[in-house]
Amino acid sequence: MDSQFLKKLGLKATLPRIKILEILESAGTARHMSAEDVYKALLEHGEDVGLATVYRVLTQFEQAGILTRHHFEGGQSVFEMDEGKHHDHILCTRCGRVDEFLDPTIEERQKAIADKFGYSMTDHSLYIYGICKECRKTEKA
Amino acid sequence: MDSQFLKKLGLKATLPRIKILEILESAGTARHMSAEDVYKALLEHGEDVGLATVYRVLTQFEQAGILTRHHFEGGQSVFEMDEGKHHDHILCTRCGRVDEFLDPTIEERQKAIADKFGYSMTDHSLYIYGICKECRKTEKA
DNA sequence: AACAACAATGCAAAAGATTATCATTTGTTT
DNA sequence: AAACAAATGATAATCTTTTGCATTGTTGTT
Ligand SMILES: [Mn+2]
Ligand SMILES: [Mn+2]
Ligand SMILES: [Zn+2]
Ligand SMILES: [Zn+2]
Numbered sequence: 001m002d003s004q005f006l007k008k009l010g011l012k013a014t015l016p017r018i019k020i021l022e023i024l025e026s027a028g029t030a031r032h033m034s035a036e037d038v039y040k041a042l043l044e045h046g047e048d049v050g051l052a053t054v055y056r057v058l059t060q061f062e063q064a065g066i067l068t069r070h071h072f073e074g075g076q077s078v079f080e081m082d083e084g085k086h087h088d089h090i091l092c093t094r095c096g097r098v099d100e101f102l103d104p105t106i107e108e109r110q111k112a113i114a115d116k117f118g119y120s121m122t123d124h125s126l127y128i129y130g131i132c133k134e135c136r137k138t139e140k141a
Numbered sequence: 142m143d144s145q146f147l148k149k150l151g152l153k154a155t156l157p158r159i160k161i162l163e164i165l166e167s168a169g170t171a172r173h174m175s176a177e178d179v180y181k182a183l184l185e186h187g188e189d190v191g192l193a194t195v196y197r198v199l200t201q202f203e204q205a206g207i208l209t210r211h212h213f214e215g216g217q218s219v220f221e222m223d224e225g226k227h228h229d230h231i232l233c234t235r236c237g238r239v240d241e242f243l244d245p246t247i248e249e250r251q252k253a254i255a256d257k258f259g260y261s262m263t264d265h266s267l268y269i270y271g272i273c274k275e276c277r278k279t280e281k282a
Numbered sequence: 283a284a285c286a287a288c289a290a291t292g293c294a295a296a297a298g299a300t301t302a303t304c305a306t307t308t309g310t311t312t
Numbered sequence: 313a314a315a316c317a318a319a320t321g322a323t324a325a326t327c328t329t330t331t332g333c334a335t336t337g338t339t340g341t342t
Contacts, residue, residue: 012309014319035300050321055300057319071212073266076299092257099258106250110269117231117240119271126213126267128251130260153338155290176329191292196329198290217328 009064016049020057024067026079032089032098034076072127088125092132092140150205157190161198165208173230174240175217196236214270229266233273235280 002021003013011017023041027033033041039054058079061067070078072091087100106126115123131139142153143162152158164182168174174182180195199220202208211219213232228241247267255262272280 007185012318014309015321048321052301052322053320059301060162071214073212090260093263094258099260101254103250103254103257106247109244109247110267113231113242113244114269114271117242118274119231119233119240119269120277121269121271122234123270124268125270126251128257128260128262129264129266130257130262133259136261153289155338157291189292193293193330194291200330 009066011060011064015048016047016053016058019045019047020054020061024061024079027081031080032070032072033077033080034078036076038115065114066075071125073129088127090128091131093129094131094135097132097134150207152201152205156188157194158188158198158201160188160190161195161202165220167201168222172221173211173213173219174221175219177217179220189239212266213268231271233276234270235272235276237276238273239277 002018006013006017006021007027010086019042020038023038023045024033030037035051035054035058038058039049041052042054058067058069060129062069062079065082067079067081070080070089072078072089085102088106089098089100091098110124111121143159147154147158147162160183161178161179164179164186165174171178176192176195176199179199180190180192183195199208199210203210203220206223208220208222211221211230212261213219213230214234226243228237228243229247230241251265252262
């Protein structure tokens, strides 16, 4: 039960939090969701949760370390459940497709650069933008 | 004269554009400026330019390819004059310090990843966040 | 140098995303 | 079940950026 999971995080097991957790866990392919996305998904499931609450809960989940916030190009923050392993993103600016990758060489180099400049690295963000294979196909017309 | 430069870009040589160009060219250390930063700098120089115009002109300069827009963590876009060579950024989340670097290995790997996933890469953004040496010193107290 | 044509500007309003306020409801503990 | 604190929802507020529109400025032409 998600209630137990929430309590372990020190969060009250409220209905909105349980529902948002369900949405995020069952997101499948559309793992990267904006607050608005989550809000709409809730409405579709017939759940009556305010948008302000969605924002609040997402921020709490982020602080609790169970999800990550990303700043993809163009406005809103997007969130995704943490599946333990860090990864970066490559996305199609045409159709919005998102793929995930982890490149040990890049990770390593980042650390080396931080050291070289005298920074203690706390975080990093890497986004690759491009046009996916599908979109290039469609566009050939 | 900046007027000629602007005309070559197909932009009318208006006072706001000339002044904004001057600000950006002479920014020195504070090369990474938000629209608000540019606006304040103009006011300090006694120039009476509207904030809306600053936003418009910065966007035009970006489209003309003479400056680059970045999305650092936390809010506003920042702009910097293009000095020809692409580079990435490492920044201190404590004091706002920004350093620039270019790592051929990382650039190479990014391209390889795009290929592997079938994307034709159009752009990428890499930010490393951390605490700079100075800030770590101050904080030891 | 004055003119017409059209682009650019400034102000204020609008928009979009996120956060804050506060009365009311809910979860948890007793 | 009662009591207390925490969480919610509706709405207002904030912050950044964009837009609308009347006015002004720039440029090529008389
Ligand atoms: Mn991801
Ligand atoms: Mn730079
Ligand atoms: Zn695509
Ligand atoms: Zn610092």
